Amino acid sequence: MADYDFDAIVIGSGISGGWAAKELCEKGMKVLMLDRGRMVEHRKDYITEGKGPWQLAYRGNLPPAEADRDYIMAKWGGANLTAQTHFYNNDRLNPIDFENSKPFRWVRPNQVGGKSLIWGRVALRWSHIDFEANKRDGHGSPWPIDYDEIAPWYSYVESFAGIAGSKEGLPQLPDGEFQPPHPMNVAELWVKERLEKAIPGRKLISCRTANMTEDKPEQGRTRCQERNMCARGCSFGAYFSTQAVTLPAARKTGNLTLLSDQVVTNLEYDPKTKRVTGVRVVDANTKLAHVHRSRIVFLCASAMASTQILLNSRLPGSERSFADSSGMLGHYIMDHAFRTGFWGTVPDPALEPFITYGRRPNGVYIPRFRNLNGQDADADFVRGYGMQGAAGRGPAGARGFGAAMKEAMRGYGPWTIRFTAFAECLPYKDNTLSLNPKKLDRFGVPLAVFNVSFRDNEMKMMRDAALQGEAMMRAAGLTDVGSSNEEHVPGDAIHEMGGACMGEDPRTSVVNRWSQAHDAANLFVTDGSQMASTACVNPSMTFMALTARAADYAIKQAKAGAT
Amino acid sequence: MTVVDRRGLLAGTAMLLGGEIVAPLSRALAADTVPGFTASQAQFTPDQRALVTAISERIIPATDTPGATAAGVPGFIEMMLADWYAPQDRDDFLNGMGVIDGYSWTQHEKPFAVLTPEQQDAILTQATHFAGDFFNHCRQLTILGYYTSEIGCKQERVYVPVPGHYDGKYPYAQVRRVFSS
Numbered sequence: 131m132a133d134y135d136f137d138a139i140v141i142g143s144g145i146s147g148g149w150a151a152k153e154l155c156e157k158g159m160k161v162l163m164l165d166r167g168r169m170v171e172h173r174k175d176y177i178t179e180g181k182g183p184w185q186l187a188y189r190g191n192l193p194p195a196e197a198d199r200d201y202i203m204a205k206w207g208g209a210n211l212t213a214q215t216h217f218y219n220n221d222r223l224n225p226i227d228f229e230n231s232k233p234f235r236w237v238r239p240n241q242v243g244g245k246s247l248i249w250g251r252v253a254l255r256w257s258h259i260d261f262e263a264n265k266r267d268g269h270g271s272p273w274p275i276d277y278d279e280i281a282p283w284y285s286y287v288e289s290f291a292g293i294a295g296s297k298e299g300l301p302q303l304p305d306g307e308f309q310p311p312h313p314m315n316v317a318e319l320w321v322k323e324r325l326e327k328a329i330p331g332r333k334l335i336s337c338r339t340a341n342m343t344e345d346k347p348e349q350g351r352t353r354c355q356e357r358n359m360c361a362r363g364c365s366f367g368a369y370f371s372t373q374a375v376t377l378p379a380a381r382k383t384g385n386l387t388l389l390s391d392q393v394v395t396n397l398e399y400d401p402k403t404k405r406v407t408g409v410r411v412v413d414a415n416t417k418l419a420h421v422h423r424s425r426i427v428f429l430c431a432s433a434m435a436s437t438q439i440l441l442n443s444r445l446p447g448s449e450r451s452f453a454d455s456s457g458m459l460g461h462y463i464m465d466h467a468f469r470t471g472f473w474g475t476v477p478d479p480a481l482e483p484f485i486t487y488g489r490r491p492n493g494v495y496i497p498r499f500r501n502l503n504g505q506d507a508d509a510d511f512v513r514g515y516g517m518q519g520a521a522g523r524g525p526a527g528a529r530g531f532g533a534a535m536k537e538a539m540r541g542y543g544p545w546t547i548r549f550t551a552f553a554e555c556l557p558y559k560d561n562t563l564s565l566n567p568k569k570l571d572r573f574g575v576p577l578a579v580f581n582v583s584f585r586d587n588e589m590k591m592m593r594d595a596a597l598q599g600e601a602m603m604r605a606a607g608l609t610d611v612g613s614s615n616e617e618h619v620p621g622d623a624i625h626e627m628g629g630a631c632m633g634e635d636p637r638t639s640v641v642n643r644w645s646q647a648h649d650a651a652n653l654f655v656t657d658g659s660q661m662a663s664t665a666c667v668n669p670s671m672t673f674m675a676l677t678a679r680a681a682d683y684a685i686k687q688a689k690a691g692a693t
Numbered sequence: 694m695t696v697v698d699r700r701g702l703l704a705g706t707a708m709l710l711g712g713e714i715v716a717p718l719s720r721a722l723a724a725d726t727v728p729g730f731t732a733s734q735a736q737f738t739p740d741q742r743a744l745v746t747a748i749s750e751r752i753i754p755a756t757d758t759p760g761a762t763a764a765g766v767p768g769f770i771e772m773m774l775a776d777w778y779a780p781q782d783r784d785d786f787l788n789g790m791g792v793i794d795g796y797s798w799t800q801h802e803k804p805f806a807v808l809t810p811e812q813q814d815a816i817l818t819q820a821t822h823f824a825g826d827f828f829n830h831c832r833q834l835t836i837l838g839y840y841t842s843e844i845g846c847k848q849e850r851v852y853v854p855v856p857g858h859y860d861g862k863y864p865y866a867q868v869r870r871v872f873s874s
Contacts, residue, residue: 180854182847182854183846183873184841184843184846187729187730188772188773188776188777189729189837193777194779195779312859313859314861315861315862316862317861318861319861355855355856355857356856356858356859357854357856483864483865483866484863484865485864485868486860486861487853487856487858487859487860487872488853488857488860489859490861528832528833528836531752531817532752532753533756535752535753536753536756539836539871540870541871
């Protein structure tokens, strides 16, 4: 131990890194957590929180010229909004190899807390169906773990994070440890009642979300105040973020050292002992390099960044990463396809007297209903999709001008409901992230090259989602039903996964069932890069559960002297 | 933010600004101003400023709540033209202003800004035919500026910064206004 600066180094401080730091610190390890971005302290650094539109630059919308220049990818994920631009990567200063990449939107944060500050907070479990999918239809490498193995860890992270949702008893969307759900509004309930009657088995539920509906005084957190400005940071600590939840817990132990502005370039490795021996960083401000040493390393830099760091971790004289004995590192890059929407109008005059008070942070959800029990006879694709949406009423549209227009705009338009489908993306070995050794970023790291595309199965699913969506809207009795299919660009859903996939066989996967690198027993890769498939549900709760589980395993192994 | 938010905001902006989000314009920022609140450099002549003030005030006049002028809409429009818009869109807007003023001179031998409100309203009604694109553009920019202003959010609409709870069946009759967000 004397050779080490820390018991553990956690690379990245987002959803996965925060959990790793908390778990390792609470079990007594001295932990160094590194983030490449700047420091953001809870409350103090939420500089746009609570501001009205008139207090935001450009009333909230970044000039297109600036978005196109500095946030060419991030603008698709919210950097175009001046209330939160400061939480996103500058894609001009920290680019990918745009020239040699297929279209890809890598929406990156650039601060301590990572995407946990700006995530969509949809908090869903994967199911048996999801973990078995690769094995069943032969795409990608089979998951070595099953839902039952992960279920207790879902419960563990849900209880601490604070998840609001309803128990539904659905096999494809397992229930968890929930606080009461956020209420559905009168139009959503109207649609739910008619849809579930018209199509038996179909469900429309309050979307499970990491915005609390009950206080957690022991964590200094207050339930959601229904402002819906989460992505600016929340001083109530109402939603799960590193700053509000895992960082305070890790700090409380006295075991955490947190360094911001530390860009991890690569891991150092000893091929004789097959261990990671150091984490090399470049200080983002001084550009000085330093190597930190620890007994174990948790790589939680985000799916794409962790893959990039691993790819750049090569032995002298070798072009191949030490973690790539399988040849699978950088392969199977995935994201959800989601630019398909559908909508309808509630025609019932009985709803006309009502509007909504408060700005709810979540919406409603239609769980997957395709290919649940084997292959649907009328489906020309495998796997499925879920649908996120919400009903609401906007202000009445402007007609004419003057006092009459102003008066009319004090009223509301009709109740409409809109959904977006999220489709599972199959794992394709030739959807890759690689490095271009001829182009280095300002920290000396080769630029990432993305060669990722959606294929036939994803496109068929999206077409089906639009058809099914319109059919559901009509079955529920909605009018003015429509749908749209926009261009699906990988990365756009900000659910990027894969690159260091989990599997039993070291010849076909990068990490084992404990998120532990096959090639280095003291390296754990616990973020989205380990995912061997995407399911159709949002992945963050699974990252949390797998990270907490891996930390538990790592500590037990360390105590047994095995790492 | 949820996907619905992301999509809604983009769509909402596109709708407000006339169907599509305009191409970029690089800002020339004064070093000592915080960008995005006032124009980094004067965009209008005094006559143009008076014209935009008059048009926006007729689009959203003072009634039982303040109108566009009091809400700072003319300054907002000037800022957007100077710092947000692409050059072509800015020029289209300036040209449209000239058409309105030219029409006023041909009809009344006076600039639009000094006409009576009735005369101004008559020209704006005509403008929906002879300068429809500009009229829609100007109306959208006025609406965006007004309803994102402090007056628009707090006096014309009802501003609840911390709602505390959500009510999905709230009677409109209790407020008879739009909640600003």
